[in-house]
Amino acid sequence: MKDKIIKGRALHIIENGTYIDDIDTDMIFHNSFLAITEIEKMGQHAFGNLDGWKDFPSTAKKGDVLVVGKNFGAGSSRQQAVDCFTALGVTLIIGESFGAIYKRNAINAGVPLIELKDFNSKDLIGCSELKIDLEKGIIMDLQDNKVAECKPFSKVQMDIYQNGNLFEYGKKMRG
Amino acid sequence: MGKTIIEKILQEHCVDDIDVKSGEIIWIDIDKRTARDFGGANVVKNMSKYFDDDSVQDVSKTLFTFDCVVPAKTIPYANNQHICRQYAREKNISVYDVNAGIGSHVAIEEGHAYPNCTFIGTDSHLNILGAVGAFGQGMGDQDIAFSFKTGVNWFEVPPTMKINLKGDLPDNVGAKDLILFLIGKLGSKGALGKAVEIYGDAIAKLNIDQRITVGSMGTEMGAIILFLKPDTILDGYFKFVKAENKKLFSADDDAEYIETFEFDISNIKPLIACPPKPDNVFEVSEIAAKKILVDSVFVGSCTNGRITDIKEVCEILKGKKVHPRVMMKVVPATMKVYGEMLKEGLVQILYDSGVIVSNPGCGGCASGQIGMTGTGEIQLSTSNRNFKGKQGNGDTYLVSPATAAYTALTGYICGEEDL
Incomplete structure (x- = not known):
């Protein structure tokens, strides 16, 4: 069983004190690197095309939690835009909203994606570490104070997440 | 609380015993799982990459439809089609091959898509099936392989x-x-x-x-x-x-x-979407005033390749010649439409007007079954997308079959009143 409560250092993708909206898949993982298919080689290109965040791959650590703004991952269907964060050890992505295909790709890859319901971005930005209860849909600081609420994981998301990815789950469901 | 149409269809197909409402992510039974020549080869590759046994869960619910580049005019497309064809023969899966026409249209004609069915494939316009009360949806090659194997997939119920x-x-x-x-x-x-x-x-x-x-x-x-x-x-x-x-x-x-x-809608006029976006919409009469000269006119695609559309074009062209500067192309959506064109004498009318008629398929949209536009070329198209590069290097305007026909006769973008 994978943890249903995830704890980690929070990496807030912000500019002038607010989350950056509309970060598209070309800013996350530029199309000039699409030929890369090995996950371990993808990490070094994460946010390679997002102004001010080019050193992100050297600052991210295993176990980090990414916090982003609205419409994160809009644009193309490239899986690398999800996998590059997995390569760096990011365990979970929290955002106000996501591009539809990005969301599908992340859920299928077993990457927990959290959509925020009700929050004050200042409270969230102030947290250097976060604790997320996937089942209850609560985001807390390390003192267990609630800082935001999210939609609890659906059965589908939990099934895929617990099995690693969509295909591992598929093997199990059809024996 | 009552349900909308999408909520009812998804409720009927939900594999778990829950009340389906918007915002929920649910597992649904997929009645038909399909792959086309674009993406199809990757679906086949995913089957052996991700599963020890690469057979599908239900042959009768699985289909291949080739429509993007038919017949294949590049070796990569020919290879991809043949990867699908060989896999389908080995597994006894039906193939609507390069002669059949646009997959989503064939699905409607042949009864593979019908009211309240769930139908997925690698065509991003599969939601066209909403027109017949079905839940159609385009998905990526991993999602389609998963459904080939399991017969289900997940979906977030939309508002x-x-x-x-x-x-x-x-x-x-x-x-x-x-x-x-x-x-x-x-x-x-x-x-x-x-x-x-x-x-x-x-x-x-x-x-x-x-x-x-x-x-x-x-x-x-x-x-x-x-x-x-x-x-x-x-x-x-x-x-x-x-x-x-x-x-x-x-x-x-x-x-x-x-x-x-x-x-x-009682006062709307014939409309045109100017490049480079489908929502860049104007009245045809506004654009006609600019007398924009046109090089090519395409009638077809999953949006306007039906017999109703081609009949409308023929009624306008009958007995007249397309303007000498214009190359006009007509592509029926399916073999059935092509057959109706022959029976009703429409092919003769198009021939007499100087129109190129090709075999059924996606036509001008995908990789240019019937040619692409060159730099500086102005094209009028009855298709659905005019993004830069989608149908070549030229500029594409989206119009109705009637506006396409009037323009083909005059050589500049116009409506009926300009004839």
Whole structure:
């Protein structure tokens, strides 16, 4: 069983004190690197095309939690835009909203994606570490104070997440 | 709380015993899983990459449809088609091969898609099936392989938006003008992530072909799918389908809508979407005043490749020659449409007018089955996307079949009044 409560250092993708909206898949993982298919080689290109965040791959650590703004991952269907964060050890992505295909790709890859319901971005930005209860849909600081609420994981998301990815789950469901 | 059309279809197909409502992520049974020549080879590769046994869960519910580049004119496309063909032969899966036409249209004609079925494939315009009350959806090659193997997939139930149309369409205004009107009003993100239901007396007067035209462009306003007021016309059309779960759903009176819009359509005019976006919509008469010279005209695609569309074009062209500066191309959506064109003498009319007629398929949209546009070329197209590079290097304007035909005769973008 994978943890249903995830704890980690929070990496807030912000500019002038607010989350950056509309970060598209070309800013996350530029199309000039699409030929890369090995996950371990993808990490070094994460946010390679997002102004001010080019050193992100050297600052991210295993176990980090990414916090982003609205419409994160809009644009193309490239899986690398999800996998590059997995390569760096990011365990979970929290955002106000996501591009539809990005969301599908992340859920299928077993990457927990959290959509925020009700929050004050200042409270969230102030947290250097976060604790997320996937089942209850609560985001807390390390003192267990609630800082935001999210939609609890659906059965589908939990099934895929617990099995690693969509295909591992598929093997199990059809024996 | 009552349910919208999408909520009813997904409730019927939900594999778990839960009350389906918008925002929920649910597992659904997929009645038909398909792959086309674009993406199909990757689906086949995924089957052996991710599963020890690469056979599909139910052969009778699995299909290949080739329509993008038919017959293949590049070696990569030929290879990809043949990877699918060989896999299909080995597994005894049906293939609608390069002669058949556009997969989504073949699915409707052959009864693979019908009211209340769930139908997925690698075609991003598969939500066109909303036109016949089905839940169609394009997905990536991993998702399709997963459903080939398991027969299910997950979906987040979208919220539904309602559009009420007031009045009737004027005589010289067609289904394409209607959907361009709605895209112009709502914009390319106007229905982002939502299911759309369209109501009004005008809808009841649309035949199947015209419903397909409207349904085909939900994608261009960001919609998950677009449903037209259910109508007896669909009941009649699908009498021949013996599917157990065939049901033509209406929304409940107390269904919940995230937004409701009302538009008066009784005064709308023929419309045109100027490059480079489908929501860049103007009245044809405004653009006609600029006397923009046109190099090529394409009639076809999943939006306007039906017999109704080609008949309309022929009525305008009959006995007249296409302007010498214009190359005009007509591509029927399917072999059945092509057969009807022959039977009704439409091929002769097009021939006499100097039009290129090709075998059925996606035509001008995907990788240029019937040619691409060169730099500086101005093309009028009845298709659904005019993004830069989509149909070549030239500039593409999106119009109805009638506007395409009038323009082909004069050589510049115009409407009926300019003849």
